[in-house]
Amino acid sequence: MKRKSTLLSLSEGTDPVKSKGNVTLPASVFRLVVEQSALAISITDSKANILYANSAFQRVTGYTPEEIIGCNESILSYQMTPKSVYDTLWAQISHQQPWNGILVNRHKAGHCYLADLTITPIMDNEGRTVYYLGMHRDVTEMHRLERQVQNQKALIESVVASAQVAIVLLDEQEQVILDNQAYQKLNGDFGQELAHYLLTVLRAQLGADFESAWRDKHNISIQEVRYDWPDRTPRWFSCSLSWFEEQDPSIDAFFVPRRQPYLLMVIQEVTALKRQQEDIRMNGLRMLLAEQERIQSLRELLLGVLYQLEGPLNVFSAAQRLLGRCEKPVVQNHYL
Numbered sequence: 001m002k003r004k005s006t007l008l009s010l011s012e013g014t015d016p017v018k019s020k021g022n023v024t025l026p027a028s029v030f031r032l033v034v035e036q037s038a039l040a041i042s043i044t045d046s047k048a049n050i051l052y053a054n055s056a057f058q059r060v061t062g063y064t065p066e067e068i069i070g071c072n073e074s075i076l077s078y079q080m081t082p083k084s085v086y087d088t089l090w091a092q093i094s095h096q097q098p099w100n101g102i103l104v105n106r107h108k109a110g111h112c113y114l115a116d117l118t119i120t121p122i123m124d125n126e127g128r129t130v131y132y133l134g135m136h137r138d139v140t141e142m143h144r145l146e147r148q149v150q151n152q153k154a155l156i157e158s159v160v161a162s163a164q165v166a167i168v169l170l171d172e173q174e175q176v177i178l179d180n181q182a183y184q185k186l187n188g189d190f191g192q193e194l195a196h197y198l199l200t201v202l203r204a205q206l207g208a209d210f211e212s213a214w215r216d217k218h219n220i221s222i223q224e225v226r227y228d229w230p231d232r233t234p235r236w237f238s239c240s241l242s243w244f245e246e247q248d249p250s251i252d253a254f255f256v257p258r259r260q261p262y263l264l265m266v267i268q269e270v271t272a273l274k275r276q277q278e279d280i281r282m283n284g285l286r287m288l289l290a291e292q293e294r295i296q297s298l299r300e301l302l303l304g305v306l307y308q309l310e311g312p313l314n315v316f317s318a319a320q321r322l323l324g325r326c327e328k329p330v331v332q333n334h335y336l
């Protein structure tokens with residue numbers, strides 16, 4: 001449906017005048033709007049000398065209207081903004097184009113702040129620039145937070161990139177979103193997406209536990225997975241899975257936040273460790289066998305000695321029996 005446009009114009013009175021769909025606002029309304037705006041507003045002549053400043057200007061810069069009116073806007077310069085920025089600013093506004101950018105400003109108290117400034121040239125009926133309208137706000141804190149986020153991002157990226165363990169980030173469809181050099185190197189060795197292979201093995205290894213962890217987005221702590229190569233010794237990997245959620249940055253999710261889950265896999269090759277463990281186990285077995293063999297041969301030796309001793313003992317007992325028959329005992333010992 002085509003909407004009827006409403007024409008806004010100025011009147012001398014104090015109340016809005018409505019006629020045939022047009023609204024005529026009193027000029028004083030515009031003064032109130034500028035005066036009460038949350039943005040620091042100043043109006044200058046064509047040489048940037050300040051003619052007017054609103055109350056937000058005082059809040060942002062520290063200067064009262066009495067102090068600032070008649071001064072040049074350059075009073076706000078902290079002398080840290082490169083000259084080229086001012087040159088561009090003036091080149092643009094001199095050509096009656098609005099300019100927007102960030103300047104380093106000096107507060108009346110002496111400290112600096114970042115000003116996000118828009119300058120709009122105001123032309124008279126003959127098309128000559130008669131005033132400049134400056135609107136700015138302090139964006140120091142926003143800038144600090146932005147830099148902090150950028151720094152953290154750069155730090156995380158460099159830690160991930162240089163990590164000795166392989167790191168790969170997958171979306172719910174198991175598409176690789178991000179990986180590091182260590183992971184790319186492993187992928188190069190295997191000639192296939194290692195994350196997919198490991199997920200397939202883990203699914204089979206953990207069964208229902210894997211499915212419920214995947215469904216409920218629970219982390220899976222360190223699991224060992226064996227990679228079997230045709231005609232080569234197997235390789236071992238220890239991997240852990242953790243989920244994290246990213247806020248959907250699109251505009252339609254501004255008021256109704258949506259979350260996008262991602263799976264972070266941390267993979268470490270443990271083949272050398274496994275071989276070491278296997279060597280220790282085999283050495284242990286070998287030592288056990290050697291010990292058993294030693295005991296066996298000792299037993300055999302003792303049996304041989306006993307056998308050797310049996311001959312003389314038999315001779316002694318035969319001699320004893322013979323003597324027993326020849327001599328009658330004086331006293332019968334009932335213990336014998």
Ligand code: FAD
Pocket residue numbers: 042043044046047048072073074075076077078081083086087090091094103104105115117119132133134136
């Ligand atoms: P300046 O000598 O004032 O200017 C540096 C360069 O700007 C010059 O080399 C020249 O290329 C150009 N220039 C300066 N004046 C003119 C002119 N009249 N015509 C054409 N080119 C010119 N500056 C801030 O630092 N902070 C602010 O918040 C700020 N707000 C402004 C708001 C408005 C509405 C306007 C019109 C200007 C504002 N400026 C602001 C710019 C300010 O006027 C100065 O240009 C700037 O502060 C640099 O000052 P300066 O003394 O270092 O050098």
